Amino acid sequence: MESSIYRFIVRHSARQQVVLTGMTLASFPFLYASLDLPKRIVNEAIAGKKVPETYFGLHLDQTDYLFVLSGLFLALVVINGWFKYVINTYKGRLGERMLRRLRYELYVRVLRFPLPRFRKMSPGEIIPMITAEVEPLGGFIGDAIAVPVFQGGTLLVYIAFIFIQDPVLGAAAVSLYPLQGWLIPRLQRKVNQLGKQRVRAMRQISDRVGETVSGIQEVHTHDAASWHLADLSHRLGDVYDIRFQIYQRKFFVKFLNNFINQLTPFFFYSIGGYLVIRGQLSFGALVAVLAAYKDLAAPWKELLDWYQQKEDNRIKYEQVVEQFHVPELLDERLLTADEDMPLKGTLAFRNVTFGEDGGARALEAVSCDIPLDSHTAVVGTGSGRDELAQLAARVLLPSAGQIRLGERDYATLPDSVTGRHAAYVGASPYLFSASLHDNLIYGLRHRPLRPPEKRDENPGEMAERHQRRLMESQLSGNATYDLRADWIDYAAAGCDGPEDLKRRILQILTLVHLDEDVYAMGLTRTVDPDRRPDVAARVLEAREAMRTVLDNPDLGRLVERFDPARYTLNASVAENLLFGTPVGPVFQPDALAANPYVLRVLDKVGLTDTFLEAGYKVAETMVELFAGLPPGHEFFERFSFIGFAELPDYQAILARSAKEGLRALKPEERARLMALPFRLIPARHRLGLMTPKIEAQLLEARRVFAADLPADLRDSVAFFDPAAYNAAASIQDNILFGKLVYGQAQVHSKVGRILAELVDRLHLRDTVIEVGLDHPVGVAGSRLSAAQRQKAALARALLKRPDLLVLSEATSGLDGASQNRVHSAILEEMRGRGLVWVLHRASFASAFDRVIVLKDGRVAEQGRFEELNKPGTLLHELMAAE
């Protein structure tokens, strides 16, 4: 990458800079004419001093002349404006392209960093460099050459003009320029240094903020918030100090500049005036020179401003780029080459050493063979086991020594070979913030393979847009791969298409024991019936089958099905009223009591007073039950309808209504009481407040609610309809179409079993799992458990059918039983292919063809398990110690 911003600019935009400068210069005569024309209009046309007889061959009187000149003036205004518009657009586009190129190149560099680099550089530092720090460069790049050329040119013209008028005064006009040219950069240098310090300080701050986010648990665990606050405050204080010094110096430079600029007119007035009085200089000449000098000041000021801006941006560029100049940057070819060959033969480690510069060496002169058609266990004590694994997967490169694969040096094989045919899974694998499915096929997307499917309404327009985007990418030196294309390498997974891949994913999920988890995720997910009518139809079939199953009274008592004509005892009053699932915030249970439409419905069926009384009774019970508990008691969260903080309010409301009656309450007090009964679930809360009469009224309210619902609220609720799929409810709720009955022993596990049987019987399980695969895994997979993350990473690695699978503590988060199951499944799956497994228990090595035993970073022994398993070996010792 270019080490200075000007080299970067010239290398990537020389032609555009010439065009820009040319346009700027071309605009100059028009600009000059537009400055000159007003004088002529006033002096010649209006004052009538010099009306020409003919103008471009036309006979004109004074009035005509005025209108011609005024018309010219208007034309010049338009032309100047147009020039400005074109130049600014051109500059903006150029700046944006260059910025895009710069960011892209920086990102490429991040991908090329040798992995140990990331132990020294945090995301908190890298991210602001690529995003915020380079941002101002875009604005400057358009000005980088055009401004100094244009303003310098203008300045030279004026200076020449003054010299022609009077060489002495000309010399006087520019006499102080050398001083300024010498002084200003010197003052500026200090400002530059401060600017560098400021950037460094800001980077450290963003690093600290990033660290706080990552380590937030530790902050709370150790009550370190004050220390962090003090640390940040201290750093912000540093930035403030630096900024303040910058301001002082920057504005002092400005002050000095202005002073020197005004010094020259001082000389003109004093010396020039003196010469005029003495008759050695004509009055007219002095006035002309003064006027010219006034014109001189503007470009000179522009040049100085530009200089400061240039210095600012130069430093920003250099400071960012120097951070990305990393020794031992990975060869770009490793990322870009598209060579593809299977890994076959034996990985031969020859005197391989790995260690960070200056740090202890994790591996020392390791020589060993890893056959790629059999299974190798790595056991031992001390450092180096995981490093050996990562070297075998070519995630790390050796610091010294060589790893050979046949004739090739393993370190020089591009990612397209190792990344497609080897896979490494460590103890804490990373998942990307996308659906589980996208994470699983992550290892199959290396290059765009098939053009995107044409499903747009206007293919012509889309193609044109795509073409434009592609050209823009090329102009900025960016990647031109189409993101919308089909990138999935089905063949790599041994599949012939999307359907086959689905089947394969299901197989792998079972293999790594993740199928149950995904099934559970699928049950709780919603499906858009418009996009997946097949799923919705099958779920409805299952609902029908479930109804038949629940006709058995023994099972039927576990689930209370939704019936439009009956009150659901195991659902809340709110659910009974809506008889549907709220979509969006409007009809959420907590918002119902404040919803005008709901209140109107209650009023219409005569329930308002009933609700108020029920609310009063609920409040009374809650106050009685919970008032004695200390704040923050878990019962408030789990059982109370009223939070601790609200208790006093409700006590006041109760006291008032006891004294003056419910009618005397203020509207907001009534609303608070009304809100309580909505949460009642008769079968759960057993407060004895619901009577058959109220239930009948609520059924009427349910009918009115649906019948009168205004069109604009129609999309805020998905009604329970026995014959229709409910898009807002989960698959499980759609199948059950009812509520689990409170007070039935083990109702959850019993219904779960019934559901599982039904799903299996209808062959719906794969469909549910498929839906579960859409589950978003959250930032870094945070919505999955540690064990699920490990299983997902194993599945991701297995799906691409690697020739060499390298595992290092990859199943540490699984419980014992599933660990055993997954272990033997992986051994079976990888039969005949290369498998390197770092084991934490040496006795597991008996299932492997070969064993490498490491001791403190050196190979202590290697060979077949039977050969090594005898008294006196380290392996034997390790196994005895278990």
Add this chain to the structure above:
Amino acid sequence: MSIAQEVECLRKIPMFANVEISKLKLLAFTSERVTYKPGEVLFHQDEMGTCAFIILSGEAEVEVRTPAGPLAVATLGASEIVGEIAILCDVPRTATVRALSELDALCVPKDHFLQMIADFPQMALEIMRALAHRLDKTTGRLREVLSGQGV
């Protein structure tokens, strides 16, 4: 059956006799009410326990595993408490309890139960009394069984 009736039932249990009504109401409100069919199991021997059961109506049988097969050791009725041993001393269930008839019980989660005992020393005393009583009965039966074997 509403909370009020449950509270009535709780009051009949000696260990709750001296506890304020509002606290019993809280206990009832925060406990799950569970219904069992005849033959259904409240909990199995050797499982870890998470709650104690207060029988509101119906009958249950307590049985322990012996080398000679399951042995019924007691029958419980309304207003009796069962399963408290496992949650008092964090040991696995010492017996299996099975509903003999249609049975209604309040399932009191472990932490609520312990909290109640901590709040009301009177309750702790009553529990001690009940346990001591039960121990006395068990010892008596052991003596009977041993003498029956002629040891």
